[in-house]
Amino acid sequence: MKDVGNIGEYNSKKAKIKELKSSNKDEIEITGEALQEKELALFGYRLFDIKSIINHSYEKDSKKTLRDFLESNEIAFIKLKHKSEPNYNQVIVYRNFYPTEIDFSDNNDVAKVKFNKDNSNYNNNYWKDESFPNMQTIFSSFFKEDLKEKENKK
Numbered sequence: 001m002k003d004v005g006n007i008g009e010y011n012s013k014k015a016k017i018k019e020l021k022s023s024n025k026d027e028i029e030i031t032g033e034a035l036q037e038k039e040l041a042l043f044g045y046r047l048f049d050i051k052s053i054i055n056h057s058y059e060k061d062s063k064k065t066l067r068d069f070l071e072s073n074e075i076a077f078i079k080l081k082h083k084s085e086p087n088y089n090q091v092i093v094y095r096n097f098y099p100t101e102i103d104f105s106d107n108n109d110v111a112k113v114k115f116n117k118d119n120s121n122y123n124n125n126y127w128k129d130e131s132f133p134n135m136q137t138i139f140s141s142f143f144k145e146d147l148k149e150k151e152n153k154k
């Protein structure tokens with residue numbers, strides 16, 4: 001995300017950058033992969049076959065600067081397993097970013113941007129609402145017996 005305003009600065013030998021045109025916006029697709037030939041063992045886990053696709057969207061026929069930026073999304077794939085497991089599990093991560101407001105200025109007022117854990121932008125506690133789904137029941141119905149707590153066997 002840090003190079004979204006200047007794609008030319010995106011430096012990586014393993015990444016492939018492709019420009020895509022559509023009828024209403026321009027997109028830059030950045031793809032990369034790692035650990036294709038051999039796995040990485042770390043803290044008892046094995047990581048393998050990591051792939052990532054990042055799409056940055058800009059206004060149609062623009063110079064692809066921060067002022068032209070519309071949205072960004074990323075899909076990352078990784079295969080991992082614990083050393084005690086026979087097969088790899090694939091994890092897919094989806095990340096979307098939609099700017100709601102972009103402001104340009106010459107002021108270097110960084111203090112306003114810092115994260116404040118005592119301040120929330122949520123107007124209500126939606127997760128406490130009765131209609132908010134209980135993810136435990138949703139995952140239990142999907143994973144059946146695989147989600148139950150079991151004894152740790154070494």
